[in-house]
Amino acid sequence: MKTYLTLLGIGLISMAHAAKKPNIIFLLSDDQSTYSVGCYGNKDVKTPQMDKLGAEGMIFDRHYDTTAICMASRANIFTGMYEYKTGTNFTHGDMKPETWAKSYPVLLREAGYYTAFAGKFGIVVQGKGLCESDFDMWGGGAGQTHYDTARNKAMKKYAEEFPHSTLSYGAFGRDAIREAVKQNKPLCLSISFKAPHMPATPDPRFDKVYAGKTFTKPANYGRKSAEDRAPQSKTGRQYERFESWDYDKDYDGVMRKYHQQIYAIDVALGMIREEVEAQGIADNTVIIYTSDNGFICGSHGYGSKVLPMEEASRVPLMIYDPRIKTSGQKLRTQRLTGNIDFAPTILELAGLPVPENMDGKSLIPTLNDPAKGGHEQLTLMNTYGADPTKAMSTVDGRYKYTFWWYGDDKMAPTEELYDLEKDPLELVNLAKNPEHAPALALMRKKYDQSHAHLKKEAVDYNGYQRYVSIFDREIPLDQKETKKAKATKERKREKKKNR
Template sequence: MNLKRLKPKLLVLVLFTVAFCSGVYQTQGSSSQKPNIVFIIADDISWNDFGCYGNKVVKTPNIDKLASEGLLFNNAFLTASSCSPSRCSIISGKYPHSNGAAELHTALPESEIPFPLLLKENGYYTAHAGKWHMGEATHRAFDRYTDGNGYKNGDGGEANWVRFIKERPKDKPFFFWLASYDAHRAWGADTFKITHEPANIEVPVYFNDTPETRQDIASYYNEIARFDYHIGLVKQELQKQGVLENTVIIVMADNGRPFPRCKTRVYDSGMKTPFVVHWPAQIDKNAGHTESLISAVDIAPTILEIADVAVPENYQGVSFLQILKNPEAEVRQMVFSEHNWHDYEAHERMVRTKDFLYLFNARPNLSNCGPADSKNSPTQAALNELRDLGSLTPAQADIFVTPRPAEELFDLNQEKEQLLNVASLSRYREKLVEMRTLLKNWQNETGDTTPEDLTPDWFDRETGERLETEQIRGTMPGTEN
């Protein structure tokens, strides 16, 4: 069109029409483009084992970069410090005792609604790559998955992450559940390109500081570094495809580090998770961090709200989308967690606020020794040596104590490691009753139970070796309801 030959009024009309149509096209394009979501979950990594959480030794530059450009949660908590119960809780939006998968290696029942299925039914391409651990019924939530399909996930579980992102259909928004085996025992990253020196390790007070313990932690850090490396590759691929801006990347872990007093425990060392959210289109680059409490059951409703998909009424979490937009916002005042059978008989329940942690132990006659893979670790062996010498500190002795207190209360303003149980102190009597009531109300509201015939030990509590007995499951908490 030769604009110079048009009359002034007609020229104005043409320019207005072009501008209007262009604006409508751009508006429609941006409003109809739903956010993509990449959910990345580590295996057995504690909250303070990333650099962005203050760890000065571990090498996690890619996660740290995501945190610096996004939002870091300082108070994110799991519902179980145990692999499959934690993952099934996240994907179902319900507590372990409420979704029928409360114990290790129990599959999520088909009656539960995994949130990626709802994304799939609402136009999202959904894919899973890496560790599974949720049962065959959950396969239906994904267009593509690696479980039982002949895929080789690699030693760390990350082999198909970038491949699946490259091979996705380009005409749909996407959701990827990327799950690593890092950092689960046995260690497999000691010869990876990124390693750590045992001499530089800071040993927690509840471990025995020996060369063997330091090497154990260094090997654990090597797996974390491998996990971080592959996250960097995922980000690069998203950037290469030009979709990083409108992609929500979430990085977290399913439970605490596989060490004594961490994995399976309801203390922060087991139940607090790193949680980093990167979303350039919505999160201010200066957002920094948030102190707001969130629970793993909040992840499903949050992702569904991000995708503008209705949240099932029986989901037990609440969306924290408003925190992503305003780090000062709060969606809950407390979180709840549980410890059920994981190699050993157990029944613990925990409620935590920003200031206090309370737990109730329905099996105080049993030691709280940690899972079998931890019992076989060099770190455990070093603690056993101190025990045999009668030289354990109170913090180191915790995993051996039996009987245990039925109730524990920790004042987090006084000490963060949950080492000093104040439940018996008179000045905390009112707080003890308050926290106990909160926990009981939650148990009643969510249908929690304490069966007499809980699944018994399948492993030796001293050696971690499998017992030569018939391994029969008891009644899982919540199943009666």
């Protein structure tokens, strides 16, 4: 009898403990800019659920994706590390299993969470592929996944009711919430929506939402605002897409589709929150909403993502934790935060230690007091695309400094410095203005600190050692060449000689 009572006691304690752990819902859109959200100041868009989440929780005004592209950003999010430590990006390589083993979904499952994932998984783990077996419930897919629900193998059962994938993820979320409650386990639900990623494919059930609507262009719209941008940034597809994606010719038409896709995510968010209420777990469920990178919709005469400009690297972030006193006070924070902060935040929410390898910091101090927490500086990097568009930046909450290392007979290495406090639209590059020499010197120093961390920590595989050299401000351009670049140059020289 005594043994039975003891066992019962332990059982009750562990159940009580389990009940105390909050449910964590992490929602990620794909290519969503801050100006697509009402609570970030756009009066032309309808995002009632996102606005409500922000009003009930906290809105983050200086939140950056440290690498502004799908695969690398998802690796940042899962592991809490900068790209040069995850070793994961398109054209570079896949994640090592030992890196994945310290990701938040794995650690939370080991701690007893019911873990569910749906949508674009976005990374590949060597020898494991999609990691389906690391989750209790799976609705994920490889590559870009599909807007057509029926084509997403793990989501097929939702196709009849929700033929467009965005709402199918809302339905998956509902099922995951029900299942965790049924199993009496804390839930860690991660959904990575495909929307509003190109090709623009809005759900026709929302065709009326923006029919005939016109949109106010951002004040930095168009090529007239491109003058001060580094020539390197104009060599990639982002510059050409201003025209090829019709931001110049059909701004309203493009934006109608873009915002209609986001409207569907807003509805899916509502479906999930409704189920959280219905299951009676709303007072113990934390909801995080963000995007893997932003999106340039014609600002400075560019389109798409990847570049360090605000539209591409700064993204929406709203977090609602009903258990803390700041919730419901309509608070915003200006603290500097990044996508590397999600894994440490989720681990702390779950009451777990944060592994030392993580670069991010828990956002909980900021959630408790919007004037606290965050980073003194963050590194933004792009290693994707042709060499000229590769760059590293440091932001410190006021300034953004970018070092465009590339040079050839048409362009010299270039520095950009923007005062984001006085010039949030990044219209004036201060780097060449002697009046701002002290700010430039300060930000060069901070950049060098970012670089020192890269040098110390960059993985020695998947081509990351090269960035130690090319992003170093002190190494002259002609000494930065890799073996491959040298070989190309030598080949060209030979060709010339033999002409």
